[in-house]
Amino acid sequence: MSAPVSVVVHGDTATLVAAAAARFVTTVTDLQSSGAVPHVVLTGGTTGIGMLEELRRSPARAAVDWSRLHVWFGDERHLPDGDPERNETKARAALLDHVDVDPAHLHGVAPAGSPHGGTPEEAAAAYAEELRRHRRPGDRLEVPRFDVAVLGMGPDGHVASLFPEHPGLHATGTVTGVRGAPKPPPERVSLTFAALRAATEVWFPVAGEDKAAVAAMALGGAGERQVPAAGAYGSRRTLWLLDRAAASRLPGGLARPASP
Numbered sequence: 001m002s003a004p005v006s007v008v009v010h011g012d013t014a015t016l017v018a019a020a021a022a023r024f025v026t027t028v029t030d031l032q033s034s035g036a037v038p039h040v041v042l043t044g045g046t047t048g049i050g051m052l053e054e055l056r057r058s059p060a061r062a063a064v065d066w067s068r069l070h071v072w073f074g075d076e077r078h079l080p081d082g083d084p085e086r087n088e089t090k091a092r093a094a095l096l097d098h099v100d101v102d103p104a105h106l107h108g109v110a111p112a113g114s115p116h117g118g119t120p121e122e123a124a125a126a127y128a129e130e131l132r133r134h135r136r137p138g139d140r141l142e143v144p145r146f147d148v149a150v151l152g153m154g155p156d157g158h159v160a161s162l163f164p165e166h167p168g169l170h171a172t173g174t175v176t177g178v179r180g181a182p183k184p185p186p187e188r189v190s191l192t193f194a195a196l197r198a199a200t201e202v203w204f205p206v207a208g209e210d211k212a213a214v215a216a217m218a219l220g221g222a223g224e225r226q227v228p229a230a231g232a233y234g235s236r237r238t239l240w241l242l243d244r245a246a247a248s249r250l251p252g253g254l255a256r257p258a259s260p
C-alpha cells in the first residue's frame with residue numbers, strides 16, 4: 001500500500017457505525033463549507049449500510065447539504081431496478097430516499113433489463129461513461145476524484161465486486177462487468193482498482209469476528225490478488241474503522257482502541 005493507512009478500533013459495532021456516521025457528516029460539511037460539491041462512493045455492505053441508517057437517525061444529518069453531493073456506488077448487483085438485493089435499493093432505504101439528494105447526482109448503475117443494463121458489461125460501460133462525464137477540472141483519471149469512498153470487505157477479502165483470484169482484479173478501465181462471482185448474485189458491476197484509487201480517502205468500516213483474519217491479512221501486507229481489499233486505497237489516506245471483534249487478530253501496535 002502506498003497511501004498512509006490509519007486504523008481506528010471501536011469497542012463494538014454500534015459505536016463504530018455511529019463514529020463513522022459522525023465522521024461522514026464532518027468530512028462532507030467541511031468540504032461543502034469550502035465551496036466543494038463532494039463526490040462520495042457508497043457500498044451495499046452491512047456496516048456501510050449501517051452507517052447510512054445511523055445518518056438517517058442522526059439529527060446531525062441536517063448539517064449536510066444533501067443537494068450538493070454526488071453519490072456513486074463502488075459496485076452493484078446486476079438485478080432489476082428496485083430489487084431488494086441491489087446496493088442502490090439498500091442505500092435508498094437506509095438513507096438516500098430520506099434526504100434531499102438531487103436525483104441527477106444519485107448515480108446508480110443501470111439495472112438489469114434497463115436500456116443500458118442488458119448485460120453486466122453494458123451496465124459497466126454506461127457507468128464508466130457517466131463517471132467520465134463527471135470528471136472535474138484537474139482530475140487525471142477517467143472518473144471524478146472521489147472525496148470519500150466508503151467500502152466494505154467480505155470475509156474472503158473482496159472489495160466492491162473484486163474477488164480473490166477472480167478476473168475482475170485484472171480489469172482495465174474504470175468499471176467492469178463481473179460474472180461468476182462467488183458471492184451471490186453471480187452477475188455484478190464493479191469499480192476497478194484504478195477507479196477506487198482515484199478516491200482521496202478510502203474508508204473501510206468493517207465489523208465482526210468473521211472479518212478478523214482477513215483484516216489482519218489486509219493490514220499485514222497481503223497482496224491484492226489474495227486480499228483485494230488491500231488493493232483499494234486512497235491517495236491521501238486509507239482508514240480502517242474496525243470494531244473490537246474485527247480487530248482481534250491485528251498484529252500488535254496496529255490496533256489502538258479509540259473507544260472502550
Ligand SMILES: O=C(O)[C@H](O)[C@@H](O)[C@H](O)[C@H](O)COP(=O)(O)O
Nearest residue numbers: 044045046047152153154159160
Ligand atoms: O455488493 C456487495 O456485496 C458489496 O458491495 C460488497 O463488496 C460488500 O461491501 C462486502 O461484501 C462486505 O459486505 P458485508 O459488510 O455485508 O460483509
